[in-house]
Amino acid sequence: MISINDTTLRDGEQAPYVAFNTKEKLQIATLLYESGANELEVGIPAMGKQERSDLKEILALKLPIPVMSWNRAIMEDLEASLECGVGAVDLSIPVSDILIDVKFKGNRDLLLKNLERVVKSAKQEGLYVCIGGEDASRAEENFLKEVLIFGKELGADRFRYCDTVGILTPHQTYQNISLLTDLELLDIEMHTHNDFGMATANAIAGIEAGAKSVNTTVIGLGERAGNASFEQVLMSLTHQFNEKRKIYPSKLTKLVNSVAKAAKKEIASNSPIIGEHIFSHESGIHVSGMIRSNNSYEAFKPEEVGLNRHYPIGKHSGSATLLYHLKCSGLEPSREKVQKLLPKVRNIVTERKVVLSAQELKELYLCS
Amino acid sequence: MFVGWIRGKTLKDDLESFEAIQSIDSNLVFTSYQSNPSLAFAAYDGNRMHGLLTAYPFEDTIFINNFYYSKELEESDRVRLLSLLLQNINEARSIISLAKRGDEKLFEPLGFKPYARFEELLFSGGGVSFNFSSTTAKSISQENYQTTLKKFDKKAWHEDRYDYIHNCVAKSSTLMLSNALGYQHSYISTKGFVKISPWVMELDTPVEAEKFLRGVIYHRGLKKITAFAPQVKEIIELYESYSFQRVQQHTLLYLGSKPKIDLEMIYAL
Numbered sequence: 282m283i284s285i286n287d288t289t290l291r292d293g294e295q296a297p298y299v300a301f302n303t304k305e306k307l308q309i310a311t312l313l314y315e316s317g318a319n320e321l322e323v324g325i326p327a328m329g330k331q332e333r334s335d336l337k338e339i340l341a342l343k344l345p346i347p348v349m350s351w352n353r354a355i356m357e358d359l360e361a362s363l364e365c366g367v368g369a370v371d372l373s374i375p376v377s378d379i380l381i382d383v384k385f386k387g388n389r390d391l392l393l394k395n396l397e398r399v400v401k402s403a404k405q406e407g408l409y410v411c412i413g414g415e416d417a418s419r420a421e422e423n424f425l426k427e428v429l430i431f432g433k434e435l436g437a438d439r440f441r442y443c444d445t446v447g448i449l450t451p452h453q454t455y456q457n458i459s460l461l462t463d464l465e466l467l468d469i470e471m472h473t474h475n476d477f478g479m480a481t482a483n484a485i486a487g488i489e490a491g492a493k494s495v496n497t498t499v500i501g502l503g504e505r506a507g508n509a510s511f512e513q514v515l516m517s518l519t520h521q522f523n524e525k526r527k528i529y530p531s532k533l534t535k536l537v538n539s540v541a542k543a544a545k546k547e548i549a550s551n552s553p554i555i556g557e558h559i560f561s562h563e564s565g566i567h568v569s570g571m572i573r574s575n576n577s578y579e580a581f582k583p584e585e586v587g588l589n590r591h592y593p594i595g596k597h598s599g600s601a602t603l604l605y606h607l608k609c610s611g612l613e614p615s616r617e618k619v620q621k622l623l624p625k626v627r628n629i630v631t632e633r634k635v636v637l638s639a640q641e642l643k644e645l646y647l648c649s
Numbered sequence: 650m651f652v653g654w655i656r657g658k659t660l661k662d663d664l665e666s667f668e669a670i671q672s673i674d675s676n677l678v679f680t681s682y683q684s685n686p687s688l689a690f691a692a693y694d695g696n697r698m699h700g701l702l703t704a705y706p707f708e709d710t711i712f713i714n715n716f717y718y719s720k721e722l723e724e725s726d727r728v729r730l731l732s733l734l735l736q737n738i739n740e741a742r743s744i745i746s747l748a749k750r751g752d753e754k755l756f757e758p759l760g761f762k763p764y765a766r767f768e769e770l771l772f773s774g775g776g777v778s779f780n781f782s783s784t785t786a787k788s789i790s791q792e793n794y795q796t797t798l799k800k801f802d803k804k805a806w807h808e809d810r811y812d813y814i815h816n817c818v819a820k821s822s823t824l825m826l827s828n829a830l831g832y833q834h835s836y837i838s839t840k841g842f843v844k845i846s847p848w849v850m851e852l853d854t855p856v857e858a859e860k861f862l863r864g865v866i867y868h869r870g871l872k873k874i875t876a877f878a879p880q881v882k883e884i885i886e887l888y889e890s891y892s893f894q895r896v897q898q899h900t901l902l903y904l905g906s907k908p909k910i911d912l913e914m915i916y917a918l
Binding site: 625628629632633634635644645647648649 | 653654655656657658685686687688706736737738739
């Protein structure tokens, strides 16, 4: 089973204009666990006292899943994490020349020397170590291999492949990750960003190429356009990879609403998995099919994610929708009359840009 | 009391019964319903109509062109008729309506604001005698009135209202007077009353406007004539100089962004 290592409380909170308080973090961490996250990355201890205090409180929840902190691969950051008592750390190093130039003046040796010292210390402390390869998607292939070989020698457990600026396509991701998984050195974790709207697709492509874990954030929150979304990855693993995961719809709904509220973000009504209208069928052909079989036009059942199915009475509704609602209202509608009603319904909805309620349809039918 | 969309099937009969208790422009109601049934609402007590509202959508505004109710219709149901319209239109458009004195209280809670005062005027015959020569008659009987109507109506209302006037307001009793400086439409509205609606003139053409007023009085013979005109001094004075009496004050109201209307060009709504 793929491990979902959710980073809503670290990378998610790094989204612009977002700040969680302690109470919100504790609730989100609990709900993430209850909703099916396998690991959590919950903060950056080096940020300061408050962040460390929050992290300690999250650890005090004693959730039965690994809880990780994010660190630069320097001793100062590691010490801050150790003070919190985490059992797993992500130790981040830039791996593209662009960022090595910016952060290490191009000195790869110094970078690796730092990494060696910090990884060794972390392992001596018995921590689970993930080397975070920042900007891996823009790194030289040979240098990535060198880092993986070196990391393996140092005793690291995992390598986080970061498409930091979200430039990959799923096909490119598959190729890049295949090269690394073929080495059979360290487990690969996907960390993808959504700058071209491909974060989830790239994360999934990485899994198809052999990655063992994936970073997600609830509602795709994160730097700039955000990260791979927790709910999308969760449902993809369940339905597209047939993983046996138990999903609790009420928990998932609560999680999504809590994060959206804490982040002050609106959830688009057509947002995959969680959008209010994703099980609303309006076009005549689709409704006609859905009334005959619920499998016709749905990838999974709305109940699985705490949503409901609707047949809105809108511009694209056909007679099947009207008949369905009129019958539900207790009428025995005439097909001929309903057919004549359709243009009227279309005019009303086009003008006011709001669908008709079942009651309005009933009144309209009776008035016609 | 049921308040909802107008019942099309029984509309003609319903209007006939309603007309017995309330003076209404039933032809205009019917043509408005036919043009835009989704913007036509009524209140019924059983099968008896007690109120109605119709509206006509232009590109930027929606015009409530009929709003009638019986004394029995409670205020909350009168407001409900208006609310139903608001629910069924796109908020991006402004709404305009002429409200008789006392009706403002129905509109204002919904956000309507006053735009201008109007006078309801009534001509019951009499007044000054005047010459109406065949030359004068000819000067306001331009055959190709559409061009003038389109030009000046749009200039006054900043909307293309041609289809509304042509398809909704005009009827068999229509008298259309026009020349190069304006047009005047009149028709028999109810109980033999002639209604001037609409009438639009180019700015600063009082002499031409007077010809049109003489024209309608002359052509309509001894019938009573009504008009709703803005409180523009020159326009009201023109009517009064031909023995039109002020009957009642009305207010032109709007909801949404303030529409642009050149009242000085509008001699009758």
